[in-house]
Amino acid sequence: MHLNDWPVPFLFLVALGGSIVVFCSYLSSFLVGWHTLAKRFTAQSDPTGEVHSAGPHFYSVYWRYWTHYGGIVRLTAAADALLLSVLFLFRIGHETLRIPWNEITFSRTKFFWKNYVVLILGNEEKIPMRISERMARNLGILDRVPA
DSSP states (O other), X not given: OOGGGTHHHHHHHHHHHHHHHHHHHHHHHHHHTHXXXXXXXXOOSOOOSSOEEEOSTTOXXXXXXXXXXXXOEEEEEOSSEEEEEEOGGGOTTOOOEEEEGGGEEEEEXXXXXXXXXXXXXXXXXXXXXXXXXXXXHHHTOGGGSOO
């Protein structure tokens, strides 16, 4: 192989890797219910009032079927709604969501030894999302959760 031949296989591998990321990101949006939520809750405006953000780093978010979105989801709790977004690299199929609080119900659950807050997103869609109590506390939403 000549020195001038190396860009072609390298670019092929980069394109293949990028295609896999795009495909998996888009497919996972259907699996976890993000795509379903986006039909009604695609963000059209910025949050209002006091805002608390958590993520994407150091937090895990579990969706339907306990699908793990570790370190890629940012949650922003505002006075009027919860905003959800993902890191740029995984944004294909994951529009920013803005879900009003009256479209979210809360409960608690335990999985093995960890306590989680369960947010059921959308009164019609009923997509479960599980976050740690620490994340819920940092977002300022623990007072919305039944004891």
